[in-house]
Amino acid sequence: MNEIELEFTTNILKPWDDLNQLLSERLVLEPKISELTRLSKDLAKNIHHHTDYFIKKNGGNDTDVKKERKAIHIASHENKIIGDVADTSKHFDLRDTNRIALIQLSSSFEYKTDKFCFMRNLSKINYQNTADTFCFLKTSYEAIHYLLSHFNMNITFERSVTENGDEFFDEAWLYHDSNKSISVKSSKIEFLEKNNEGHYIHVNPKEVRFAVYNKHEETNNLP
Template sequence: MKSIEEKILLDILKPWEKLNDSLISNLVLNKNSNDFLTNASNLATAIKHFPESTLKFKPFDLSKENISYQIISDLSDSAKHGDLSNPKRQCDLILTSLVEKSTDLKYRFLRNQIEIGHATHGKRDFLECSRDAIFFILAKCRMASDWKAVIKTSNIEFSSNIELFADRSLQVSLQGWHCRFIQKNESGVYDVVGHEGKFNITLNHNWPTSKEKDD
């Protein structure tokens, strides 16, 4: 049987870090259906039930203490059960490719963002919300940890060409790719902006061609 420390490391911390690493790859993904969204839903369920399975804390009670944990708990139930009896708890997930714009109108892929849409609390970045919920349950369970939980961004340089890759092993269909252009303001915070200037998007993929499908 796993110890509590092993359980949170293997079931929560490592999956969070793996998802964090995966999201900085310059991938084009179906916004509504892909492996990363599935992994996020599974992680939400692990976070929700960890305090209950280890120290018998009730998710209903914990949801009153921490909004991030409440959102993650609602996301877990929405993913498992579909439409919830309380529509104020309903959640969905969407994946958006974040493209950063420079002051000289060059662009770079920054990361893919998984966004929670909560019926009551609005939109939240999944990595940020789940990280806050994890820190909450670590404190609630009185577990010491040196986990840093830094949300990563790509090291791709600014260019007039945005190179992306569509991996068929991560999704069934490419329909519904969603992209958002952002730019740092004077305070170092990203704002949503429009795109300007000339730039190209190069899409590489491993989908079969029409001829390969016929063969």
């Protein structure tokens, strides 16, 4: 593994794995501000700026970086989206307001016969001026794969989005861990149900019991 591949593995691949694992934990998260929104934004910036590192490591300058990045964004829609997230995270007020892309977290539960199974937390990319929404993990994964191929890196990176796969309970419940979300004033929850074809569709249960428990409560006090 050369220096560029080591940098890519350390600053992009490992953080992607870490974020994937954290999103599978049963945590209540403030949608816009938490440790996981920070990790999503940091990963987006690392992916976006890898082009700078690669070009300058090979003797290029800022003009070369801009030219290469533009070519990448034309060829890879996922890298363009990640670039929008990175620039929004760094500057927020972008001249092209249609590029403003915000990270928002939500928790997803499978709903079945009045019971709830935690699936995972989701990190979503929401464009401020449009209704466009993308899964951050899946978008960043495709962006990563494009860069691995584009820069001819000798790295194999095959992953899948981790799901909790927990059991069903009478209530939809989450833990609060102040190390992951210092303060939680609200949370966003999504409910999904399998249709006859086995595909998940969004549903609105007639009644939902939702609870949040302290991460350090004794397990015998939990459902």
